[in-house]
Amino acid sequence: QQAMSLARVFCHLHGYLQPISNAQIPLVSVLTRTQNNVKHWQHTAPQPTSCRLQLQEECLELSYGGLVMHFDYVWLRDHCRSASCYNSKTNQRNLDTANVELNIHPTNYRVDDENLFLTWPDGHVTRYNLSWLAQNSYEGQKQSAMQPRIVWNSDIYTSAKVPFANWDKFMTCDEELKNFLSNFLLYGIAFVEGVPSTVEATETVTRRVSLIRETMYGKMWNFTSDFSRGDTAYTKLALDRHTDTTYFQEPCGIQVFHCLRHEGTGGRTLLVDGFYSAGQVLKKTPEHFELLARVPIKHEYIEKVSKHQNHMIGIGPVLNVYPWNNEIYMIRYNNYDRAVINTVPHDIVKRWYVAHRELTTELRKPENELWVKLKPGKVLFIDNWRVMHGRESFTGLRQLCGCYLTRDDVLNTARSLGLQA
Numbered sequence: 001q002q003a004m005s006l007a008r009v010f011c012h013l014h015g016y017l018q019p020i021s022n023a024q025i026p027l028v029s030v031l032t033r034t035q036n037n038v039k040h041w042q043h044t045a046p047q048p049t050s051c052r053l054q055l056q057e058e059c060l061e062l063s064y065g066g067l068v069m070h071f072d073y074v075w076l077r078d079h080c081r082s083a084s085c086y087n088s089k090t091n092q093r094n095l096d097t098a099n100v101e102l103n104i105h106p107t108n109y110r111v112d113d114e115n116l117f118l119t120w121p122d123g124h125v126t127r128y129n130l131s132w133l134a135q136n137s138y139e140g141q142k143q144s145a146m147q148p149r150i151v152w153n154s155d156i157y158t159s160a161k162v163p164f165a166n167w168d169k170f171m172t173c174d175e176e177l178k179n180f181l182s183n184f185l186l187y188g189i190a191f192v193e194g195v196p197s198t199v200e201a202t203e204t205v206t207r208r209v210s211l212i213r214e215t216m217y218g219k220m221w222n223f224t225s226d227f228s229r230g231d232t233a234y235t236k237l238a239l240d241r242h243t244d245t246t247y248f249q250e251p252c253g254i255q256v257f258h259c260l261r262h263e264g265t266g267g268r269t270l271l272v273d274g275f276y277s278a279g280q281v282l283k284k285t286p287e288h289f290e291l292l293a294r295v296p297i298k299h300e301y302i303e304k305v306s307k308h309q310n311h312m313i314g315i316g317p318v319l320n321v322y323p324w325n326n327e328i329y330m331i332r333y334n335n336y337d338r339a340v341i342n343t344v345p346h347d348i349v350k351r352w353y354v355a356h357r358e359l360t361t362e363l364r365k366p367e368n369e370l371w372v373k374l375k376p377g378k379v380l381f382i383d384n385w386r387v388m389h390g391r392e393s394f395t396g397l398r399q400l401c402g403c404y405l406t407r408d409d410v411l412n413t414a415r416s417l418g419l420q421a
Helices: 073-079 130-136 138-142 153-160 167-174 172-189 199-207 275-283 286-296 347-361 409-417
Strands: 009-013 016-020 029-034 037-041 052-055 058-063 069-074 108-111 115-119 126-129 189-193 221-223 239-242 255-262 271-273 297-305 308-316 319-321 328-331 370-372 379-383 387-391 397-405
Touching: 016 221, 016 271, 052 108, 058 073, 058 130, 069 130, 073 126, 115 130, 126 130, 138 347, 153 370, 167 189, 167 199, 172 189, 189 199, 199 255, 199 297, 199 379, 199 397, 239 271, 271 275, 275 286, 275 347, 286 347, 286 409, 308 347, 328 397, 379 387
Parallel strands: none
Antiparallel strands: 009 016, 029 037, 052 058, 058 069, 108 115, 115 126, 189 379, 221 397, 239 387, 255 379, 255 397, 271 370, 271 387, 297 308, 319 328
16 A cells, blocks of 8 residues: 655644645655554654544544544545535435445545545545534534533523514514524424414414324314323323323424413413433433433323224333433433333332432422413424423313424424524
């Protein structure tokens, strides 16, 4: 394997790339061996410590913008964005990854102010934007969040004075929709006011955001406390904080509530940011957080009421996290629907109960509870993967309507409007 020439070295200064000419820095490429006898190419030129490029035997090491990154050569070849390898019109890969040699190595490379160029054994040249590499590196992803969030307790949310969207403007102005979704993504809840107190208007306002997810409850549900379904929600009883449809393999992403009328007392809605409470567990007892994120638990819904015959089972940990950055993206918490615990070895069960108790204690702290009174005209959107809801017991006739939304389509709407989601 021949020594590779470096056309130009570069440095990162205050967010900008500054080229350094070849004449300024003498360059020698040598093949060295590490203490583990692993071959790698190492340039002996005194490159700036904040920006360095090194082709090792197994990967390319890039130091850029204060971040040290490693790229496997197969990954680099697979992520070529040339016209023959990638269709920029459809944003789809043309390259057949199965045809890439798994032991592939570049035969040459060069860099300029903004790009890295690799030449492959067949002569194909790939250009990589350095900022793109940094953004899409494992190390970069590990330090960034998939979705910006503001976790909250009652004081934090109240102090933020998050504005409500207005029905008329919401239905006609994309900027109002964007602001609404921005707040929803940040806090996990958002409101639209001034909505006509009908099921039809509620459906209209939800379709402005996303497709409605049809379940065994139908598309739009409209109910009172008549116990028409085999669920505690169809009563006047108080409901503790919980997330819905934990008994689905993929719980519903967004829930919508609209109180059409209430002729009685009580019935306030309870909202709790599950991510805030989970974060407190992670801060205080990391091993409990890890256990709740690792142990799968069954949730089950069995309904045998008149014509409704359903048996649903969902399996997953209480906390769901992205493995590369430990960012929590879903909480599955419902003590009503949690099934028999038979997925946990006996020597772990007690530890799981202790961890679950700590999370429950955090969730039930009064300072973490946000109580709101739903009234006709005020529609509430809840991130069911994050924010738990409950309610006070109530008296009198209380009519509620709502639906579930498909999470993917809500996030799709947000991204289409330029939001990170």
